[in-house]
Amino acid sequence: MCGVLxxxxxxxxxxxxxxxxALDGFGRLSWDFFTSYPSRRPGQxxxxxxxxxxxxxxxxxxxxxxxxxxxxxxxxxEYAAKNWVTDLIEIxxxxxxxxxxxxYGLLALGLFVYQFGLGQSILTAGLTLALLILPxxxxxxxxxxxxIPQAIREGSYALGATQWQTVRYHILPYSSAGIxxxxxxxxxxxxxxTAPIITIxxxxxxxFLPPSPFTxxxxxxxxxxxxxxxxxxxxxxxxxxxAFHANAAAAGFVLVLMTLAMxxxxxxxxxxxxxxxxx
Amino acid sequence: MQTPIAERLARRRARVIRERLIExxxxxxxxxxxxxxxxxxxxxxxxxxxxxQQVPLGKFLTDTQWTPLFDDAHFGIMVLLxxxxxxxxxxxxxxxxxxxxxxxxxxxxxxFRLRExxxxxxxxxxxxxxxxxxxxxxxxxxxxxxxxxxxLPGFNLLAAGIVxxxxxxxxxxxxxxxxxxxVPMSLREGSYALGATRFQTAVxxxxxxxxxxxxSAYILGISRxxxxxxxxxxxAGMQPNLTFNPLEPAATITAYxxxxxxxxxxxxxxxxxxxxxAGLTLLVFTFLFNVxxxxxxxxxxxxx
Amino acid sequence: MKTTLCVxxxxxxxxxxxxxxxxxRIDGSSTVYPVTEAVAEDFQKAKKQQVKVTxxxxxxxxxxxxxxxxxxxxxxxxxPILKKEMEDCRxxxxxxxxxxxxxxxxxxxxxxxxxxxxxxxxxxLKKMWEPAAQGKVTRWNQVNAQWPDQPMKLFGPGADSGTxxxxxxxxxxxxxxxxxxxxxxxDDNVLVQGVSRDVNGLxxxxxxYYIENQDKLKAVPIVNEKGRAVAPSMEAVEKGTYTxxxxxxxxxxxxxxxxxxxxxxxxxxxxxxxxxxAREVKYVPLPESAYxxxxxxxxxxxxxxxxxxxxEVGVTIDELLKRxxxx
Numbered sequence: 001m002c003g004v005l006x007x008x009x010x011x012x013x014x015x016x017x018x019x020x021x022a023l024d025g026f027g028r029l030s031w032d033f034f035t036s037y038p039s040r041r042p043g044q045x046x047x048x049x050x051x052x053x054x055x056x057x058x059x060x061x062x063x064x065x066x067x068x069x070x071x072x073x074x075x076x077x078e079y080a081a082k083n084w085v086t087d088l089i090e091i092x093x094x095x096x097x098x099x100x101x102x103x104y105g106l107l108a109l110g111l112f113v114y115q116f117g118l119g120q121s122i123l124t125a126g127l128t129l130a131l132l133i134l135p136x137x138x139x140x141x142x143x144x145x146x147x148i149p150q151a152i153r154e155g156s157y158a159l160g161a162t163q164w165q166t167v168r169y170h171i172l173p174y175s176s177a178g179i180x181x182x183x184x185x186x187x188x189x190x191x192x193x194t195a196p197i198i199t200i201x202x203x204x205x206x207x208f209l210p211p212s213p214f215t216x217x218x219x220x221x222x223x224x225x226x227x228x229x230x231x232x233x234x235x236x237x238x239x240x241x242x243a244f245h246a247n248a249a250a251a252g253f254v255l256v257l258m259t260l261a262m263x264x265x266x267x268x269x270x271x272x273x274x275x276x277x278x279x
Numbered sequence: 280m281q282t283p284i285a286e287r288l289a290r291r292r293a294r295v296i297r298e299r300l301i302e303x304x305x306x307x308x309x310x311x312x313x314x315x316x317x318x319x320x321x322x323x324x325x326x327x328x329x330x331x332q333q334v335p336l337g338k339f340l341t342d343t344q345w346t347p348l349f350d351d352a353h354f355g356i357m358v359l360l361x362x363x364x365x366x367x368x369x370x371x372x373x374x375x376x377x378x379x380x381x382x383x384x385x386x387x388x389x390x391f392r393l394r395e396x397x398x399x400x401x402x403x404x405x406x407x408x409x410x411x412x413x414x415x416x417x418x419x420x421x422x423x424x425x426x427x428x429x430x431l432p433g434f435n436l437l438a439a440g441i442v443x444x445x446x447x448x449x450x451x452x453x454x455x456x457x458x459x460x461x462v463p464m465s466l467r468e469g470s471y472a473l474g475a476t477r478f479q480t481a482v483x484x485x486x487x488x489x490x491x492x493x494x495s496a497y498i499l500g501i502s503r504x505x506x507x508x509x510x511x512x513x514x515a516g517m518q519p520n521l522t523f524n525p526l527e528p529a530a531t532i533t534a535y536x537x538x539x540x541x542x543x544x545x546x547x548x549x550x551x552x553x554x555x556x557a558g559l560t561l562l563v564f565t566f567l568f569n570v571x572x573x574x575x576x577x578x579x580x581x582x583x
Numbered sequence: 584m585k586t587t588l589c590v591x592x593x594x595x596x597x598x599x600x601x602x603x604x605x606x607x608r609i610d611g612s613s614t615v616y617p618v619t620e621a622v623a624e625d626f627q628k629a630k631k632q633q634v635k636v637t638x639x640x641x642x643x644x645x646x647x648x649x650x651x652x653x654x655x656x657x658x659x660x661x662x663p664i665l666k667k668e669m670e671d672c673r674x675x676x677x678x679x680x681x682x683x684x685x686x687x688x689x690x691x692x693x694x695x696x697x698x699x700x701x702x703x704x705x706x707x708l709k710k711m712w713e714p715a716a717q718g719k720v721t722r723w724n725q726v727n728a729q730w731p732d733q734p735m736k737l738f739g740p741g742a743d744s745g746t747x748x749x750x751x752x753x754x755x756x757x758x759x760x761x762x763x764x765x766x767x768x769x770d771d772n773v774l775v776q777g778v779s780r781d782v783n784g785l786x787x788x789x790x791x792y793y794i795e796n797q798d799k800l801k802a803v804p805i806v807n808e809k810g811r812a813v814a815p816s817m818e819a820v821e822k823g824t825y826t827x828x829x830x831x832x833x834x835x836x837x838x839x840x841x842x843x844x845x846x847x848x849x850x851x852x853x854x855x856x857x858x859x860x861a862r863e864v865k866y867v868p869l870p871e872s873a874y875x876x877x878x879x880x881x882x883x884x885x886x887x888x889x890x891x892x893x894x895e896v897g898v899t900i901d902e903l904l905k906r907x908x909x910x
Binding site: 003004006007009010011013014016017020021067068071072074075076079080087089090091092093094095096097098099100101102103104105106107110111131134135136138139140142143144146147148149162163164177178181182184185188189191192193194195198199229230233234237252255256259260263264267271274 | 294297298301302304305306308309311312313315316318319322323376377380381383384385388389395397398399400401402403404405406407408409410411412414415419442445448449450453454457458461462463491492495498499501502503505506507508509532533536537540541558561562565566569570572573
């Protein structure tokens with residue numbers, strides 16, 4: 001009973017938030033809204049550069065965060081010796097989870113933008129956010145791997161498999177559901193981040209899209225200036241004209257929908273995978 | 280043409296090299312996180328050193344006012360720290376009990392369908408942009424609370440803390456639930472065989488067995504609460520205030536850092552350097568806390 | 584992991600290609616942002632998308648940091664460039680033009696139900712906001728004995744904002760000297776909400792936020808140095824009677840960037856259309872002559888700042904334009 005009540009709190013809050021935003025912003029949703037650039041006139045302003053920017057940044061983040069996070073988790077669980085060095089790495093990771101996001105922004109500014117010369121681009125944003133969500137992915141991966149019974153590993157070794165073969169063909173498939181949990185939570189966080197992205201130089205007014213991989217080089221878009229949905233929302237909520245607030249609510253609504261879509265994909269995957277595991 | 284034995288040995292050598300290489304690659308991945316910390320520490324310490332040359336450490340730790348940007352500057356970090364601690368305490372008072380209850384419910388009691396629907400829904404809670412949560416706390420939760428307690432100021436730590444707690448629930452519940460579900464059925468079956476009820480099994484057998492995972496989830500949740508920025512920046516006010524009373528407005532370390540980094544201060548001034556000193560304090564604090572948590576986990580972990 | 588490293592290496596090699604595009608890069612204050620956004624929008628339309636303009640909001644300080652590293656062509660600033668930033672620019676060899684583009688009238692507001700505050704003198708404002716008032720001056724009758732004995736609730740921008748700097752300089756006499764016990768917020772909309780919901784509220788923020796919420800707020804006329812109480816309005820600022828709370832906002836243009844034709848065209852467009860566009864976004868335009876003189880300064884190469892690296896209060900536009908500039 002308590003469980004249902006507790007669930008209800010979460011559900012209620014989300015509904016209140018979502019409905020509130022929908023009521024304010026729904027009127028603004030139209031084809032124009034999705035295909036227009038920002039403007040000083042609230043009626044003409046749109047989120048085109050923002051949602052394209054968010055999508056591309058999320059893609060970049062996933063490409064970096066997933067392999068790095070999962071690889072780290074595997075190393076720590078399967079390969080690392082149980083000594084104080086490993087302990088230090090573990091503490092280090094949970095520590096990173098508590099670093100405020102803006103500090104990642106400051107780090108990225110000094111390192112990626114200046115030192116590596118990657119500029120104020122989608123690539124930098126993706127790398128920054130990947131670092132930000134790395135701890136979540138790692139912790140989830142580790143917990144997922146740790147929960148696999150030793151018997152499975154022993155069976156695999158008994159049949160003559162090497163360590164990597166065991167990991168690749170047994171550990172990873174069984175832990176993929178838990179790993180996906182970590183990725184989902186991490187990516188959902190990344191799409192809503194504002195402060196670190198502004199610090200590395202995301203723009204607020206940008207009336208053009210990154211070059212398409214079909215017209216310019218295949219990786220040109222990674223180095224393009226950009227903006228993301230939360231920044232657009234943030235800017236609109238702090239403008240005096242009330243009409244901009246409706247825009248902001250609509251943008252927030254769209255952002256939550258985008259998160260839903262992203263999560264939905266991963267969740268469907270996880271559902272398929274969890275169904276098959278019984279022990 | 281090699282002999283069969285030499286061929287087999289060569290293959291084995293290649294396999295060994297390949298395994299070693301893979302291990303190296305994975306180690307490098309793990310080192311990225313270490314390098315990140317090194318980078319963060321470097322960035323924070325570099326500027327903090329300049330700061331501490333001008334403000335003595337003793338004053339930093341004991342002064343009761345934090346007004347670095349005012350003409351008459353005070354640099355007492357306890358003020359900001361109190362804001363961080365109070366808001367985190369409120370958030371965790373909500374997130375940990377609720378998150379754990381939800382995790383137990385979903386893992387031990389709920390039917391499969393409900394679980395597969397509820398879990399993603401909860402994860403959505405973690406996906407709402409934090410500024411949206413911030414405005415939600417300011418414009419919706421605070422007026423609601425003001426109906427119960429009319430004296431409540433427009434900016435306060437309570438509303439921000441509550442919303443933050445709700446945001447952290449999925450961190451706690453999702454990972455805890457994964458850990459609990461991974462406890463083998465044999466343990467549960469053993470418990471039922473001895474005549475325990477579902478509830479007793481859940482609380483006395485499954486939870487202790489999954490303790491390491493649950494503790495990880497808690498620690499992650501706590502870290503998230505301490506490091507949260509935007510919700511507090513928007514809803515708790517930017518007024519540095521030395522208080523442990525959640526009914527007052529206060530500034531946290533994180534909200535302060537954002538305020539200054541994106542504000543109009545010239546970079547390189549002492550006002551700007553304060554953000555690095557504040558950030559460093561936060562880092563040291565969470566580090567000590569994490570060490571304690573780690574030791575605790577190792578002591579109580581169950582192996583099965 | 585290996586593939587990731589390879590990809591990064593390949594990408595780093597591909598980076599320079601983007602530089603060929605015609606882009607005008609602008610960053611800086613979020614106060615100046617609405618005006619620059621309006622100009623950028625219309626400029627891009629006028630150029631039929633041949634030139635791209637990007638605007639960021641890293642704050643005046645963040646904007647100058649990037650500007651003095653040569654990363655941006657133009658910096659939005661709600662305050663003049665300070666000594667430390669001038670040094671950074673000098674070390675990096677960046678020379679710049681300081682161009683005022685509009686006025687922001689700081690408006691003091693009270694709740695519409697407040698009937699007793701008909702005007703405010705600077706002395707009264709000082710009594711309310713000076714550091715010595717902290718914890719002591721908390722009721723209206725302590726500021727002016729004719730006002731009722733009721734609690735006073737103060738709202739204002741955060742201590743890192745240019746608005747705060749300017750207001751404290753103008754009212755208390757020293758920049759950043761202020762009491763600490765008021766409700767501070769970065770977001771002026773929150774201040775609007777605060778004052779409009781509290782009968783005893785008093786706050787200050789930019790004119791645009793007052794105009795958009797006129798039905799919820801009452802602007803207080805400020806007694807200027809001639810002894811007249813002047814309400815904030817576009818005309819009052821343009822005439823120069825609403826003082827000292829009208830502050831100029833600027834753009835700083837890098838001399839090196841000005842050599843690029845697209846940047847030069849943008850600056851000229853800004854100065855030619857600034858008046859009309861500033862008005863649209865509820866900022867007060869400078870007099871026509873001011874934009875003309877600023878354009879002349881650009882064409883004649885009058886570089887540097889006239890403020891000597893520190894902020895100033897109550898400088899008229901005419902005076903500004905006549906002064907000697909120094910890099």
